[in-house]
Amino acid sequence: MKLRKKVYMVAGYNTISLGTGRKEFNPKKPRPGIDEYMKEAGQGVLKQIGGAKNVDESVVGNFIAARFNRQGNLAAFMPMIDPELRYKPAVRVEGACGSGALALATGIKSVLAETADVVLVIGVEVQNTVKAIYGADILAAAGWALDRKEGHAYYFPGKFSDRAKAYQAKFGHDKAREAMAQWYVNAIENARTCPTAQEYHNTTVDLFATGMTPPNPKGFVDSLNIFDCSKVSDGASGIAIVSEEGLKRVGIPKSQAIEVLGVGQAEEDLTKPPDDPTILATTREAVKKALESAGVIKEQLGTVECHDCFTIAGILAVEAIGFAPHGGGADFILQGHTKRNGKIPFNTTGGLVGWGHPTGGTGVHQAVTILEQLTGKAGDSQVPITSERPYGLTINMGGDDKSLVAIVFKKAE
Amino acid sequence: MNYTERLSNVAVLGAAGKMGSGILLLTALEMADLSLKPENKGKAFVINAIDVSREALIGLMRYIRAQALKAAEKKSVQLRAAYADRADLIDNEEIIRQYVEDVLLTIHPSVNLEAAYQATLVFEAVKEDPEVKVKLLSQIDGNNPNKPWYFTNTSSIPISELDEKAGLGGRIIGFHFYNPPAVQKLVEVIKSRHTLPEVEEFAMQYAKNLRKVVVPSADFAGFIGNGHFMRDALHGIHEAEKLTGEVTLPEAIYMINKVSQEYLVRPMGIFQLIDYVGVDVCQYIMSVMNPYLKDEDLHSDFLDKLIGQGVKGGQYSDGSQKDGILKYEKGKPVGVYNPDTGNYMSFQELQAACDAKLGPFPTSLKPWKSVAFSGKADEIMKGIYDEMKGLDTLGARLAKAYARRSKEIGLQLVDAQVAFTEKDVNTVLLTGFFHAYGPINNYLD
Numbered sequence: 001m002k003l004r005k006k007v008y009m010v011a012g013y014n015t016i017s018l019g020t021g022r023k024e025f026n027p028k029k030p031r032p033g034i035d036e037y038m039k040e041a042g043q044g045v046l047k048q049i050g051g052a053k054n055v056d057e058s059v060v061g062n063f064i065a066a067r068f069n070r071q072g073n074l075a076a077f078m079p080m081i082d083p084e085l086r087y088k089p090a091v092r093v094e095g096a097c098g099s100g101a102l103a104l105a106t107g108i109k110s111v112l113a114e115t116a117d118v119v120l121v122i123g124v125e126v127q128n129t130v131k132a133i134y135g136a137d138i139l140a141a142a143g144w145a146l147d148r149k150e151g152h153a154y155y156f157p158g159k160f161s162d163r164a165k166a167y168q169a170k171f172g173h174d175k176a177r178e179a180m181a182q183w184y185v186n187a188i189e190n191a192r193t194c195p196t197a198q199e200y201h202n203t204t205v206d207l208f209a210t211g212m213t214p215p216n217p218k219g220f221v222d223s224l225n226i227f228d229c230s231k232v233s234d235g236a237s238g239i240a241i242v243s244e245e246g247l248k249r250v251g252i253p254k255s256q257a258i259e260v261l262g263v264g265q266a267e268e269d270l271t272k273p274p275d276d277p278t279i280l281a282t283t284r285e286a287v288k289k290a291l292e293s294a295g296v297i298k299e300q301l302g303t304v305e306c307h308d309c310f311t312i313a314g315i316l317a318v319e320a321i322g323f324a325p326h327g328g329g330a331d332f333i334l335q336g337h338t339k340r341n342g343k344i345p346f347n348t349t350g351g352l353v354g355w356g357h358p359t360g361g362t363g364v365h366q367a368v369t370i371l372e373q374l375t376g377k378a379g380d381s382q383v384p385i386t387s388e389r390p391y392g393l394t395i396n397m398g399g400d401d402k403s404l405v406a407i408v409f410k411k412a413e
Numbered sequence: 414m415n416y417t418e419r420l421s422n423v424a425v426l427g428a429a430g431k432m433g434s435g436i437l438l439l440t441a442l443e444m445a446d447l448s449l450k451p452e453n454k455g456k457a458f459v460i461n462a463i464d465v466s467r468e469a470l471i472g473l474m475r476y477i478r479a480q481a482l483k484a485a486e487k488k489s490v491q492l493r494a495a496y497a498d499r500a501d502l503i504d505n506e507e508i509i510r511q512y513v514e515d516v517l518l519t520i521h522p523s524v525n526l527e528a529a530y531q532a533t534l535v536f537e538a539v540k541e542d543p544e545v546k547v548k549l550l551s552q553i554d555g556n557n558p559n560k561p562w563y564f565t566n567t568s569s570i571p572i573s574e575l576d577e578k579a580g581l582g583g584r585i586i587g588f589h590f591y592n593p594p595a596v597q598k599l600v601e602v603i604k605s606r607h608t609l610p611e612v613e614e615f616a617m618q619y620a621k622n623l624r625k626v627v628v629p630s631a632d633f634a635g636f637i638g639n640g641h642f643m644r645d646a647l648h649g650i651h652e653a654e655k656l657t658g659e660v661t662l663p664e665a666i667y668m669i670n671k672v673s674q675e676y677l678v679r680p681m682g683i684f685q686l687i688d689y690v691g692v693d694v695c696q697y698i699m700s701v702m703n704p705y706l707k708d709e710d711l712h713s714d715f716l717d718k719l720i721g722q723g724v725k726g727g728q729y730s731d732g733s734q735k736d737g738i739l740k741y742e743k744g745k746p747v748g749v750y751n752p753d754t755g756n757y758m759s760f761q762e763l764q765a766a767c768d769a770k771l772g773p774f775p776t777s778l779k780p781w782k783s784v785a786f787s788g789k790a791d792e793i794m795k796g797i798y799d800e801m802k803g804l805d806t807l808g809a810r811l812a813k814a815y816a817r818r819s820k821e822i823g824l825q826l827v828d829a830q831v832a833f834t835e836k837d838v839n840t841v842l843l844t845g846f847f848h849a850y851g852p853i854n855n856y857l858d
Contacts, residue, residue: 133489137504149503153489219490 001263001293007111008242008257008412009104010250012368013044017198017235017356019128027128031234034062034069034126035077037358041122041236042081049118049240049250052084056116056246060092061103061123062360063398067138068129078120085120096142097309098398099123100237100363101405105265107241117246123364124236132232139359142399144270154221157229159400160310161221166277167312168223171327179330180311181211184227184353186339187308191350193340193380198233198356211311228311228353235358237365247412257412258374261391262294264406274401278327280313283395284320286404290393294408298322301344301408302389303373305366307397308351314338317395318346345383348373363396363405370394374411385411414533416618417447419562421458424529425536426549428462428522429469431728432566433538435594437462437473437520438480439623440536445481445516449495458519461528470522472730480595481516485509530556536588538566541697543574550579562612564588569635569701572605583607586616589636591845592690593732599845600625601636626844633831634705637841639698640831641852642686643711644822646695649673649683650715652811660770663749663758666738668767669811670746675774676812677819678797680781680847685746688726688737692719724750772806785849794849798856819852827853 015037018025025031032040038060046052058078065071075090095102100123107119127135133153140148140155152158168176185207191199204210213225220226242250247257264286275281291298298321306321308314315329323344324332332338338346349355349369352362370392372378374385385392392409423440427433437460444458464470485492489505492512502508521528526549529535535553539545550563563585565575572587579585587603600620604613620627630636635643649669656665670682687695696716703711719725719738726737734741740748740757748757768774777800784790798816801809823838832838839851850856 131486133486133505133509137506140504149500153493153505153508217490219487 001105001108001265001289003260003262003293004112006244007108007260008244008247008254009239009260009367009371009409010242010247010252010257011045011048011240012371013041013048013238014196014365014368015040015044015236016196017233017358019198019231019233019356021198021202021231023201025128031128032126034065034071034074034124035080037124037126037234037236038074038077038122039081041124041238042078042120045120045122045238045240046082049252052082052120054118054250055085055088055120055240056118057089057110058085058091058120058122059103059106059110060090061094061099061101061121061364062092063094063096063099063125064138064141064359065124065126067141068125068127068135074124094360095403096398097307097357097359098363098396098403098405099360100365101367101394101396101407102363102398102403104239104241104363104367104407105263105405108260108263111241111243111246114243117243118250119241120238121241121364122236122238123358123361125358125360126234127232127358128234135232142402146271152221156400157221157224157310160312161215161223163274163277163316164223164228164310164312167315170278171330175330175334176312176315177212179315179333180224180228181208182333183308183311183314183338184211186333187311187347187350187354190340190348190381191354194349194355197350197354198231199350199354224310224312230309230352230357233356233358235356235361235365237361237368239364239367239371254412256375256377258371258392258409259412260407261296261410262290262292262408264289264291264293264404266404268402270399270402278316280316280320280397280401282401282404283307283317283397283406286406287321287393287395290406290408294391296391296408300389301391301393302385303345303348303370303383303392305347305351305369305392305394307362307395308347308353309357309397311353313397314346314351314353321393321395340383348378348383349381363394366394366396367407367409370409374409416615417453419533419615420444420447421456422461422532423459423534423536424461424463424532424553425538426463426526426529427537427539429464429466429473430538431592432590432594433464433536434473434476435592436536436538436566436590438477438595441477441516441519442481442484443619443622444519445512446495448515448519459521460519461532462520462522463524463526463528464522465524467524469730470524474517474520474522477520478513478517481513482509485512526552527556529553529561531559532557532561533559534564535561536564536566541567541569541694541701543570543578543701546570546575547578550575550581550585554579554581560584562586562615564616566590568639569698571634571705572603572632573607576605576607583609584612586612587630587632587636588616588620589638591638597845598624598626599841600627601630601638601841601845602627603630603632603636605632626840628837628840629833630837631831631833633829635698635702635831637826637832637838638845639702640826641819641822641838641842642690642846643695643699643702645819646683646687647711647713648815648818648822650713652815654715660767661751662753663751664763664767666749667760667763668771670739670749671767671771672808672811673815674781675778676801676808677815678779678781678784678794678849680785682746684738684749688734688739688741689728691725691727692716692737693725694727696720718752719750722752722755771808771811772804775800775804775809781849785847790849794854795856802857813857816852816857820854823851823853
């Protein structure tokens, strides 16, 4: 995407990612509904930007509230967040688990099109309304419906288990297994630094041993254990996308803003299986576009938020960005390069495995994490951002490498 | 007749009872799984749920539906494969619903014994009364042309006696589930003097398919489970009665219940366990066992008195605990019955004084749950008993005496060849009674 004018993001806000692992979570007790998550995230942003009067329009990213919550027409929740949003434009966008970043891309386009100077973006999903086995049915809508019958009971874990199996067969079973376990370790360690993370309360002593738990094909999938998977999450994230004029209007200094330098958006055919299951080809394409449009090379990246819905997806993302050659991602991770003190820290608040994966909210959560990191506001999660590597990258994926948005950011100057 | 054919027409007697409903559930699930195998497609599988109460049968069907749903949710991965040929079933939800429907379709509820007249396998889980059991088994056997096999769930009556009196010619085996059958891993398997080898072989296959732990027991009244439990309960009752020199009976019951739960690290105190099984059921089992025992009187005046006053315990149909020797709130004991007044005294009234009499609580004690699921129960229990060995408080003395008696009962069962090994006794207590450790141990040596 060519950026014909400057676009910034400010005023990030995350609710907690609620689900198993959080002390507040009790499956038998009532929990906040999708409207409450949207309200919390929306108001969290509005408070920082001088109120809803400064907002021109809104975008909601959500995958499938129509089934998890029996709720459609989510854009009409915006005036509930603040009466001053009444009669202002709002739209909901959907691209499965990539809905959040699609919402960001939509907001960016509004600013570029000069139809808005301030866009409020919320990503949200509330999934603990059904048991995981039924949630698997709902989430399977991110794949091709005609493939569902042939698919696994746990449809998406099945898809990525197939990728893990292929990767293990091609590049070594044990090494890949260890790299997946190491990815889990990093995710939990990072989540423990972030109070809103679903795994913030995790106290497991030997995380690597937990990550090495053998898969149980009879009860789950062939090549992944449950720790390889992001959990079922309820959560919302919000952020404001603003123009140069918008930044002045909301009264936020550039020191607390990040600039969008490049956006890479890519779609792949939903009806086709991947050409090579050991490659995230669409991810690779989206990242390439984002870096090119930003005029940045991967060696200049200081931190990455990638879409690790499963640990194997983390390994494949490392390769898709080009940090390691095909088949070299496992080594790269085992050498510690993606840890928070490594060469290129990944998913500094835990990513999808550690922070949580409220599907439609994830893309926005990734942008909020990058905003915090690049402006020095990440608290205990902060990693050093140097002048040699000042850029941040987010990758948000919908389906099995189908709907991709990658964004390159830099602290505003 | 192979395994599958044997399970194609089954009857469960007493199907709506506590044990019968669990047996029905497990068997119906096993039959539904068999019916889904490609080689069995199109074959009819029938399980006749026979009970005297129509109301209870309606409740039974509700229970089965809820439990079959849970089972289906757990095995969705296999069910997706089993229903692969059904193009109309796509989502897990559709597959799960179909499975529940298929389970329910195998079950034919009936209040008439005639429903068992075509069965090839009969599970018997009626009242623990030898006469009733013999009468029902003889009647079915006299009217059923299939020479069916009989699995009796008796927990105390010798199988040989049922076999001989009902004239079954060895087509019977004791297959004693623990309560609740759907949860408890243990079954005691007891052969009569005449049990046919093919009946035993089938029983072992069936137990394996249900993923049960089998402990063989000799055909002696009470077998291992009740052989231990009834004597263990009498010990508790006698200890409480002994204490009444110093304290009131409700206080003594409170103290022994506390010692047998918290000091012995068991899931329930002995009086709570008697309530759980049912005061009347315990009395009845003792009366069934007693005639077979020499030099031993398995009987309690205390239980007789309670039953005379209408104190019975047991459970409501939803599984919640009825008041018995103890009073319950949300399943937890909160009071104790006073036979002199006919009222319950709350634990709060007597707790402080009783706990003081028992003496300081041993510091190494841990709740049953954290020991049983720790993976190192043996090590923890050694530490606990090491501490208790050095203590001379009333609580520790009662606990040590209790543990010694429990071990003695176990060894006695082995001596009398009711149990074939010491390990079998421990397995029954570990898996059937959920103890954290076996009674035959060397912790107090």
